[in-house]
Amino acid sequence: MAETIIQFQGVKKAFGDKIVYEDLSLDVHKGETLTIIGGSGVGKSVCLKLLIGLLQADGGTIRAFGQEVQTSNEAGMIMLRKRISMLFQGAALFDSMSVADNIKYPLVEHKWGTTGEMDKRVAEVLDLVDMPGIETLRPAELSGGMKKRVGLARAIAIQPEVILYDEPTTGLDPINVRRINGLILSLQDRLGITSLVVTHDMDTVFTITNRLALVHEKRIAFVGTPDEAKSHELRFLREFVQGGRGTLDEDL
Amino acid sequence: MEHLRGGRLRLQDAGEIVLPALAMLTRCIGENAVLTGKAVREMFRPPFEWRLIMVQIEQGGIHSLSITILTAAFTGMVLAMQFAIGLEPFGASMYTGKLVALGIVRELGPVLTALLVGGRVGAGFTAEIGSMNVTEQVDAIRALGADPVRKLVLPRLVAMTLALPLLTIVADLVGCFGGAVITMYEVDVTFTFVFQQMTETIEIPDLVHGIMKSVFFGYFIALIGCWNGLRTQGGTEGVGVATTRTVVYTSVTILTADFLLTRLFLAIYG
Numbered sequence: 001m002a003e004t005i006i007q008f009q010g011v012k013k014a015f016g017d018k019i020v021y022e023d024l025s026l027d028v029h030k031g032e033t034l035t036i037i038g039g040s041g042v043g044k045s046v047c048l049k050l051l052i053g054l055l056q057a058d059g060g061t062i063r064a065f066g067q068e069v070q071t072s073n074e075a076g077m078i079m080l081r082k083r084i085s086m087l088f089q090g091a092a093l094f095d096s097m098s099v100a101d102n103i104k105y106p107l108v109e110h111k112w113g114t115t116g117e118m119d120k121r122v123a124e125v126l127d128l129v130d131m132p133g134i135e136t137l138r139p140a141e142l143s144g145g146m147k148k149r150v151g152l153a154r155a156i157a158i159q160p161e162v163i164l165y166d167e168p169t170t171g172l173d174p175i176n177v178r179r180i181n182g183l184i185l186s187l188q189d190r191l192g193i194t195s196l197v198v199t200h201d202m203d204t205v206f207t208i209t210n211r212l213a214l215v216h217e218k219r220i221a222f223v224g225t226p227d228e229a230k231s232h233e234l235r236f237l238r239e240f241v242q243g244g245r246g247t248l249d250e251d252l
Numbered sequence: 253m254e255h256l257r258g259g260r261l262r263l264q265d266a267g268e269i270v271l272p273a274l275a276m277l278t279r280c281i282g283e284n285a286v287l288t289g290k291a292v293r294e295m296f297r298p299p300f301e302w303r304l305i306m307v308q309i310e311q312g313g314i315h316s317l318s319i320t321i322l323t324a325a326f327t328g329m330v331l332a333m334q335f336a337i338g339l340e341p342f343g344a345s346m347y348t349g350k351l352v353a354l355g356i357v358r359e360l361g362p363v364l365t366a367l368l369v370g371g372r373v374g375a376g377f378t379a380e381i382g383s384m385n386v387t388e389q390v391d392a393i394r395a396l397g398a399d400p401v402r403k404l405v406l407p408r409l410v411a412m413t414l415a416l417p418l419l420t421i422v423a424d425l426v427g428c429f430g431g432a433v434i435t436m437y438e439v440d441v442t443f444t445f446v447f448q449q450m451t452e453t454i455e456i457p458d459l460v461h462g463i464m465k466s467v468f469f470g471y472f473i474a475l476i477g478c479w480n481g482l483r484t485q486g487g488t489e490g491v492g493v494a495t496t497r498t499v500v501y502t503s504v505t506i507l508t509a510d511f512l513l514t515r516l517f518l519a520i521y522g
Contacts, residue, residue, distance in 0.1 A: 054391050074399075081397045092392035094384075109397040154396070 002029035005194060006051065006162065011060035013046060020046050022218040024060065028162075033188055033195040035205045037240065038215030044198040045089070047215070048164040051196075052084055053077050064162075082110050085160040089167040091151030093139040099126075099150050100135035106158045125153040129183060145176030152183060156193075163187065165197040169204050181207045202241060214240065280501075284479055287401065291409050294402040304407035312373040312408070312474075313415025317422065319372065320365050324423035327360050328352060328430030336438035345439045352431035353450035354458065361424040362462045363510050366469035369416060370502035374477035377408055378498040381481025382491040390482065400482070408474040416470030417463045424462065457521035465513045472505045 006028035013021045020043035028034050036044045049055040050062060053069055062069040064080055072080065085106075093102050103122045112118060126132050129149040139147060148168060155163055165184065169177040181204055187193045188208075199205060205212055206226055214222040214229070214237050222229060222237050229241045332352050339345040381404055384390050393400045432446040477498050484494040 049391070052395055054394055078397045081395055086392075086395045088388045088392055088395075090387055092388040094389055094392070105398070106396040158397075 002031060004028065005030045005065055006196070007061075007063045008047070008050075009061045009063075011050065011062060012058045013043070013050060013055065014058055019218055024050075024220060026213055026220050026223065028194065028196055029211075031188070031192050031194055032210040033184065033197060033208050035197045035199060035209040035212040036215060037199065037202075037205060037212055039240075040200070042215045043218075044215055045166050048086060048166055048196065048198060051164065052081055052086060078110075082106075082158055083160055084162040084164065085155035085158060086164040087148070087151050087155045087166065087168055089170065091139075091147040093142075093147055093150060093154070095139050097138075098135065099137050099139070099142075102139070102150065103154045103157050106154065110158055112158065121157055122153075125157050126150075128156065129153045130179070145172050145179065148172065148176070148180060149183070152180070156187065156191075159191075160193065162194045162196065165195060165199070167199055168197065169199065169201050177201070177204065180204075184208045205241075212241075283483075284475055287405060287479055287482075288409075288475060290401045291406045294399065294406050295410070297402070301402065301407055304403065305410050308407045308411030309415050311376075312369070312411050313419060316369045316372060316415075316419060319368055320419045320423050321426050323364055323368055324356070324361065324427040325430040327364055328356055328427035328432075329434045331355055331360070331427075332431040332434035333438060336435060346441070347449075348435045348439050349432060349441075349446040349449040350453040352435065353428050353453050356427035356431065357424050357454050357458050357462050359462070359510075359514075361427055362420045362466040362469060363506065365420050365423045366416060366466060366473065366506045367503055369412075369419060370469070370473040370506055371499050373412065374473045374498045374502040375495045377474065377477030378481040378484070378495045379491055381478055382484030382494045383488075385482060385484045386487050386490060405474075405478040405482075408478055409471060412470040412474035413467055414470070416473070417466045420463055420466035424459075457517075461514075461517045461521060464517065465510065468509055468513060469506050472509060473502055476501050476505060 004027045006026075008024045008026045011021055011024035012019075013024070024047065026034075026047075036047060038044050046055060050057050051064060051069065053072070057070055065083060067076060067080060069077075069080070093099075094105065097105070100119070100122050103125060104118050107113070107118045107121060112121065122135060123132065126134065129152050131146065131149055131153070134142075134146075134150075139150070142150060152163075152168075168180050168184065172180065184195055184197065185208055188195060195208070197204070197208065209226055211223060212226055212229055213220050214234075216222075216234075216236060222232060222234060224232070226241065229237055232238055332348055335348040335351050336345050339348060339351075381390070384404075390400050390404070393403055428450055432443060432450065435441065435446045436443050480494045480498045480501070484490050486493070
């Protein structure tokens with residue numbers, strides 16, 4: 001069995017009166033691509049943000065590489081964020097900086113090397129996401145798909161062991177969806193990167209996933225392979241996986 | 253209004269209004285104090301972010317120069333006009349230069365500059381940081397291993413605490429010059445006479461009084477602008493609301509602090 005590198009155990013999280021998680025328990029194995037699915041607003045992205053300390057859990061424990069996230073000090077969190085990168089939903093590129101400066105940002109913060117080495121690394125990761133030669137452009141000059149790929153280049157620049165993807169394909173055209181999915185797969189194959197992906201897009205789920213987890217009723221209701229999900233007894237999961245008809249039926 | 257029954261505000265109703273307002277004020281002061289503490293802690297952690305501070309001095313300070321000069325010039329001129337005419341019935345219009353200089357240096361220079369720069373720069377800080385917040389750029393700073401207080405708040409705090417006193421000195425000089433020119437024509441005296449009168453009137457404590465106030469005003473402008481930016485929620489609409497709130501909070505804070513600081517400095521310098 002693969003080594004567990006990330007572990008959520010009985011995690012609780014609420015925003016005011018709104019309880020998002022009553023019992024979030026989930027293991028992530030080294031080298032796998034685990035997809036988190038669930039309806040809108042159930043807290044899928046919250047799960048990613050809890051992991052890298054952007055949000056604080058109200059209870060339970062979260063461990064990454066043996067380190068307990070909630071009790072880590074600032075230096076510990078900085079080290080953890082060097083090992084776990086995140087691609088945000090809207091890419092979250094810094095508008096005031098060029099593409100090169102955006103990608104260099106984590107390299108500078110983590111004192112990655114000399115200016116020359118960082119410039120070389122920027123060119124390398126831009127090449128990896130198939131966007132060479134755009135170093136001088138500003139985020140405002142990029143399309144949605146290009147922003148996501150630059151965001152991905154920024155996320156992999158520091159050579160993380162885990163990448164968190166928050167809705168990586170939302171709002172993209174089919175060509176860019178395929179391109180992003182291909183990049184996630186190739187990062188897993190070529191660099192052995194573990195991926196934790198939050199998405200609604202079932203095509204993406206079936207293309208990239210080793211295991212999927214369903215967030216339902218404030219907890220992880222299912223963890224397993226996509227094939228297991230299709231034949232699972234939980235009707236909501238079956239219908240969600242088959243294209244969201246369950247949600248529609250319930251609404252009707 | 254429900255709280256006003258028969259034109260009278262009941263004690264219980266007053267409590268319902270006043271207590272939440274006091275709680276909110278206490279929370280605001282507490283959050284700003286915590287933010288200041290974090291910024292001060294980051295200031296002593298190397299490397300010092302000179303480049304980011306210089307960018308903010310340019311954007312918040314140098315780019316505010318024209319509006320400062322314009323405001324100070326007209327304030328000085330209007331003040332001279334009012335004093336010259338107002339003092340004439342008492343045969344005291346010869347003292348116009350003295351009063352203009354004192355009014356500008358001790359009060360109007362620092363306060364008007366702070367109000368204008370506060371509106372311009374404070375709102376700008378909130379709009380920029382608030383937009384970054386709602387587009388997850390602030391989260392991205394943290395996720396990439398940096399600290400938003402160090403990258404966004406500290407440079408702005410240092411820049412405005414340095415830039416506003418310098419802008420105030422410019423406002424003092426321009427305001428006095430504008431006042432002197434108008435005094436010349438309204439009172440029929442020479443420029444040298446007014447200039448001499450002004451330099452004899454203004455003493456070091458007067459200058460310190462005004463400039464020290466502007467140090468505090470600069471700090472409040474940056475702090476409130478950044479604090480409102482960092483707590484912005486609700487997309488672009490939220491950014492608009494936060495920006496408006498910054499202008500109001502900044503103005504109220506500057507005027508309140510002006511009263512308290514004036515009282516303090518008068519107690520110290522007389």
